[in-house]
Amino acid sequence: MSQSSMPPSGPPATNLEKAEQPEEAQQAENPYADQQPGTGTPTAPQSEVPQQGFPTAPGYPVAPAPPAAPARTNVVLGLAAAVGAALVAAGVYGAIIGATRHEIGWAAVGVGFLIGLAAGRVGGRSPVLPIVSVVLSVGSVYLGQLIGEAMIGAKDNGVGFNEVFFQHFDWVQEAWKAEADPLTFVFFAIAAYVAFSSTQKAGR
Numbered sequence: 001m002s003q004s005s006m007p008p009s010g011p012p013a014t015n016l017e018k019a020e021q022p023e024e025a026q027q028a029e030n031p032y033a034d035q036q037p038g039t040g041t042p043t044a045p046q047s048e049v050p051q052q053g054f055p056t057a058p059g060y061p062v063a064p065a066p067p068a069a070p071a072r073t074n075v076v077l078g079l080a081a082a083v084g085a086a087l088v089a090a091g092v093y094g095a096i097i098g099a100t101r102h103e104i105g106w107a108a109v110g111v112g113f114l115i116g117l118a119a120g121r122v123g124g125r126s127p128v129l130p131i132v133s134v135v136l137s138v139g140s141v142y143l144g145q146l147i148g149e150a151m152i153g154a155k156d157n158g159v160g161f162n163e164v165f166f167q168h169f170d171w172v173q174e175a176w177k178a179e180a181d182p183l184t185f186v187f188f189a190i191a192a193y194v195a196f197s198s199t200q201k202a203g204r
Helices: 014-022 023-030 077-098 104-122 128-157 161-167 169-179 182-202
Strands: none
Touching: 077 104, 077 169, 104 128, 128 161, 128 169, 161 169, 161 182, 169 182
């Protein structure tokens, strides 16, 4: 008597059941399911596909820029230095006029430069110092011209400089007014301009 084969214990898996299986189980059953059609090459998972574009290079450490140095200002010392320079320049300028009996343009330039240099180097950056230097340079040139007039008058009259300058200061002023000409005021402008520019340059 022939034995009949036993039917399978369960119904065969249908396509619907396969579709409901997890993706991992389907790939385990068919490892070539992700092959590109017509190439036979497995398709890489989406997460492994490199992104288009240039990769971002790691940044190099950059040292922070040093903070800007604070502006150097000392108005009080700058004013003191400018006043001292103005007195010295006036004395030198007056001595030149007394010795040569002429007003010299380069001497007026030197007066403005000396005052501006002293104010800028000592006082630093300050909007007040250039203006003060202009005023002091004009006063220094004027004082130097008075000193020169007093020296000339002292030589002509055979008396001392102190006597003429301090005891007869009104005569010195009258002599300056009598000899002043347009070139005298040009020297004022030259000294003022040089003092202003020199103060700004020296204060940087």
